[in-house]
Amino acid sequence: MTALSDCLTNLHSEAGGAIELIVVRPVDAPELVAYALAGDQQAVRIFEALSNASRAVENAPKRKPLLCATCPRALRGTAFTFGIVLPMRDDPQSGVAFGICVKCGTSAEVLQAKATAALHKIWPNLVPVDITHPEGGRA
Numbered sequence: 359m360t361a362l363s364d365c366l367t368n369l370h371s372e373a374g375g376a377i378e379l380i381v382v383r384p385v386d387a388p389e390l391v392a393y394a395l396a397g398d399q400q401a402v403r404i405f406e407a408l409s410n411a412s413r414a415v416e417n418a419p420k421r422k423p424l425l426c427a428t429c430p431r432a433l434r435g436t437a438f439t440f441g442i443v444l445p446m447r448d449d450p451q452s453g454v455a456f457g458i459c460v461k462c463g464t465s466a467e468v469l470q471a472k473a474t475a476a477l478h479k480i481w482p483n484l485v486p487v488d489i490t491h492p493e494g495g496r497a
């Protein structure tokens with residue numbers, strides 16, 4: 359596994375200042391898989407990031423589990439949400455992911471706010487911008 363500081367450095371240089379935060383709740387997984395199977399490359403990238411992050415959670419030592427990004431609880435099982443951060447470009451090569459436990463929220467609105475706050479904690483200089491996708495985009 360690459361050190362977090364290396365991941366952030368790679369992500370930052372690749373992003374050129376523009377990153378995207380994607381929040382994936384367990385209930386969003388079937389739709390994500392459907393998009394990926396339909397050939398949506400962004401969905402494939404998010405799914406790969408999610409798979410890698412899930413593996414990291416599963417493989418974490420029992421005595422040193424990965425923690426929720428917004429509280430001190432350990433991430434266990436599969437009922438938690440992932441925040442995936444990717445460079446905002448067509449062919450991102452790096453990204454970071456973090457988990458938010460079910461006790462910290464289950465609604466899309468709460469989790470989006472908590473994921474944004476968690477990202478600000480690790481990356482304090484972020485400035486959110488709204489971008490209107492010509493094709494309507496997706497959350």
Ligand SMILES: [Zn+2]
Nearest residue numbers: 426429459462
């Ligand atoms: Zn939590």
